[in-house]
Amino acid sequence: MTLFGLDRREVETALTRLGVESDDGTTAELFARAAWSGIAEPGDSMAGFLVSHVGASGALTMLIDHWSTARILDAVANGIAGSDLQAVASQVENATARWRPRLDSRSALQQLSLAAACHATLLTPGNPAWPDRIDDLGLHTPLALWVRGNPAALRSTSRSLALVGARAATGYGEHVATEAASGLASRGFTVVSGAAYGIDGMAHRAALATQGTTVAFLAGGVDRPYPSGHSVLIGRIIETGAVVSEIPCGGAPSKWRFLQRNRLIAAVSEATVVLEAGWRSGSLNTAGHAAALGRPLGAVPGPVTSAASAGCHRLIREYGAVCVTTVDEMVELVGDSVPGAEPGGGGRSSDEIRVLDALSVRSVRTPEDVAVRTGLPVDTVHSALGILELDARVAERPGGWVYLPQAR
Amino acid sequence: MTLFGLDRREVETALTRLGVESDDGTTAELFARAAWSGIAEPGDSMAGFLVSHVGASGALTMLIDHWSTARILDAVANGIAGSDLQAVASQVENATARWRPRLDSRSALQQLSLAAACHATLLTPGNPAWPDRIDDLGLHTPLALWVRGNPAALRSTSRSLALVGARAATGYGEHVATEAASGLASRGFTVVSGAAYGIDGMAHRAALATQGTTVAFLAGGVDRPYPSGHSVLIGRIIETGAVVSEIPCGGAPSKWRFLQRNRLIAAVSEATVVLEAGWRSGSLNTAGHAAALGRPLGAVPGPVTSAASAGCHRLIREYGAVCVTTVDEMVELVGDSVPGAEPGGGGRSSDEIRVLDALSVRSVRTPEDVAVRTGLPVDTVHSALGILELDARVAERPGGWVYLPQAR
Structure with a gap:
């Protein structure tokens, strides 16, 4: 019996050697998914579209059997609005033309x-x-993932942050990456990154040094550690974590594949934090994917005199990234409360809490009065009122201050 | 003829020596404003309330003539809701009690x-x-301002930014302050600050060095340069700019007066930028006043490893301050467009503009197609698409990219 022109037993054996269990009902589909991962470039939404409608095996059969565009369209017609048929026909035409040489x-x-x-x-x-979260990529979801190391580590990205940044990191950026990754790892978060030089590498290293779990996504096959200068690091990630790619083994990284790899990092992670990035850093691409997917996005500020932080400031200024300065603030991105902090952020000092306690919604009270009620020095009361006014928790009225109640 | 128990001619002479012109109709009011500035502490809204209703002279007469609380209330009753009368009565009682010793x-x-x-x-x-903008303080508007130097400099705050920050500035903060003040001064902005050590002093110095106009607000009388280590600097500000206080000459600064002085800095300036500030810096108080007044508020980020920038990051994270990293971005705070930048911020590179030009709203185009249309390398097209996607100007569709039109 043959399967896609191969001996079926040969296919079954190859899958078994990968530890993949298959039976008569699943072998064709599993093999076809693997084959598709080498036929379509990452993020090829036409491949995603066909596979989602007729399965990987069905789509591969269309290609092998030289189905006409019209026949393919007939098979998936329920997924296409009538008015779009002509545009889709030309896309199918283009797609089969680009897939066929790789078949x-x-x-x-x-x-x-x-x-x-x-x-x-x-x-x-x-x-x-x-990793379920990756399905949020819709038609851009990878058709298969190739994994070295511990597949459970990939699954652990259900509680994870992506830490990304520039290859050309400064000492400051590397310090920030180390602090972030070890802090997150020690709080039980899996650290996701791209194994690149600079920020990525420091994040993986610090996670490993903290006995944390870390996952690296590569832009080429997982049998080809890239960059080669990180072979040892990638080997260490494989020991306890996972190294993942949607490109089959033997595949080389390319600029396009790096950009598409970034969408996987953003998609599997609960939130993405850019630690240090220049004005045009590739990590802004990862940030863009995170934002497009509705994932929380953070950026760590740095000196305005450092070009290596300009991309982070750009994300904060123009793209709504949250300014994050500590590990606790990174954790807050995913909505976890940090012990000791007020829900919703900020954290109140004990002085501010005492001042709030001493204020009334109805009666105005002078700082002197509040000082007596709280037992705090008048100076301290003034400082606390200033902070609280900034946060619209208190307001000055003729004769003194009042407490502003608010829903949080 | 006497005025508030003084020889009227003596009062007229004293005003004339200040360069203040007065006549029979204005002498009493001008002198009473001066007197009130020494009777009521800065920001005393009950003084503001009485003066706004019966004039400074009328309010001073109430005090000198020992009007009863009931009679004072009668005179201002049209400003008070009936239900508040009792509360206001007690406030008037308290106020006259605290004013009388200074009468x-x-x-x-x-x-x-x-x-x-x-x-x-x-x-x-x-x-x-x-400075008209100061009237936005309402009942907290100063009753008078004492000015050394050039009063026109104070008027020039109609086009000004407040640059404030911590006394305990780092070399980084001082560098940022110097760049900010000289850049703003050379663009024609008056630099407003508080003459303190650290950031304030650097801002004034750089503005002066750029032949710009700078205005310092003091927390004590303008005859008492404070801090004394800045006597020479304050003298230089007086030569071309202005040194201003609401406290009459001879008055000493106090913690309360520093906090109230901050409200004047925030009120007269078009926007306030905090350049470097620790977690509890007094400059956060100025920022709070700016926010309460609805003035644009900016903060300059710094290394997250520097406690001296923690207050700036706090303003960005918790109080909606805009992250500003260049002088142009500070100017944008007040809504002035910067040459070369797209209205609404951001600024597009020529690559991005070419890519936008090559995209269509209706037809999807591949990066390769866009590369041909723009004459740009495919890599450059990918980068530009990433940036534009981040900004929701383009979107990926099955088979390629489209341009997203939008109102700006």
Whole structure:
């Protein structure tokens, strides 16, 4: 019996060597997903569209059997509005033209062997280790993920932050990355990043040094550690965490693949924090994906005299990134309350709490009166009132101050 | 003829020596404003309330003639809601009790002499040099301003920014203050600050060095340069700019007066920028006043490892301060467009503009297609698309990218 022109038993064996269980009902679909990951470039939404309608195996059959555009459209017509048919027809035409040169079942089988050789495994949607959040990418969801290391680490991204930044990091940026990653790791967050030089590498290293879990997404095959100067680091990530790619083994990274890799980092993580980035850093691309997906986005400020922080300030000024300066503030991005902090942020000093307690909604009270009620020096009362006024918790009225009640 | 128990001619002479013109109709009111500035503490809204209803002269007469609380209330009853009468009665009672010990016409006359001796002048509302924006303080508007130097400099705050920050500034903060003040001064903005050590002093110095106009607000009398270590600097400000206080000459600064002085800095300036400030810096008080007055508020970020920038980050995170990193961004706070920048902020690179030009609202175009249309390398197109996507100017659709039209 053959499958996509291959001996079916050969395919089953190749999958088994990857640790992938399959049976008569699933072998074709699993193999087709693997094959598609080598046929379509990352983020190819036409591939996503076909696979979501007729399955990976069905879509691969269309390609192998040279289905006409009209026949393909017939098969997926329920997914297309009538008025769009002509535009989609031309897109299908273009897509099959670009896929066909890569259509080679033998080479897909070879990719499975390369994966087995480096102890990678194949993950597809529905696998317990598949990171659900990645499905928010819709038609851009990867068709398969190739994973070296511990697939459970990938699953642990359900509680994770992406820490990204420039390759050309400064000592300041590296310090910030180290503090952030070790702080998050020690609070039980998985640290997601891209294994690049600079910020990414420091984030992975610090997470490992804290015995935390860390996951790296690569822009090429997981059998090709990239950058090569990070081979050892990537090897260490594999020992306890996971190294992941949607590109099959043997695949080389490209600029496009780096940009698409960034969407995976943003998608699997609960929030993304840019630690240090120049005005045009690639990490702004990751930030853009996070924002487009509605994920919380933070950026760490730095000296305005440092070009290496200009991208972070840009994110805060122009793209609504939250200014984050501590690990607690990064954790707040994902809505977790930090012990000791007031819900909703800020945190009140004990002086401010005492002053709030001493104020009334109805009666105006002078700072002197509040000083007597709180037992605080008048100077301290004035400072606390200033802070509280800034936060619209108190207001000055003729003769003194009042407390402003508010829903939080 | 007497005035508030003084020889009227003596009062007229004292005002004339200050360069203040008066006549039969205005002498009493001008002198009473000067006297009130020594009787009521800054920001005393009950003094503001009485003066706004019966004039400074009328209010002073109430005090000198020992009007009963009931009679005072009768005179201002149209300003008080019936239900508030009892509360206001007790406030009037308290106010007259705290004002009476300071009621001394001879000492008010003496303050005029001290002012004349240091070549200060007296400004009251309606004077051409009175800074109109200060009236936004309502009942907290100062009753008079004492000015050394050039009153026109105070008037020039109609186009001004307040640059404030911590006394305990770092080299970074001083650098930022110097760049900000000289950049703003060279763009024609008056630099307003508080003459304190650290950030304030650097801002004044840089404005002076750029032949700009700068105005310092003091918390004590303008005849008493404070801090004394800044006597020379304050003298230089007087030469071309203005040194201003609502406290009459001879008055000492106090913590309360510093906090109230901050409200004047925030009120006269178009916007306030905090350049460097610790978590509890007094400059946060100025920021609070600016926010309460609805004035634009900016804060300059710094290293998250520097406690001296923690207050700035706090303003950005918790109080909606705009993250400002350049002089142009400070100017944008007051709504002035910066040449070369797109209205509404941001500024587009020429690459981004070319990519936008090459996209269509209706037809999806691949990055490769855009590269051909723009003549840009595909990598550059990808980068530009990433930035534009972040800004929601473009969107990825099946098969390529489209331009998103938007009202700005």
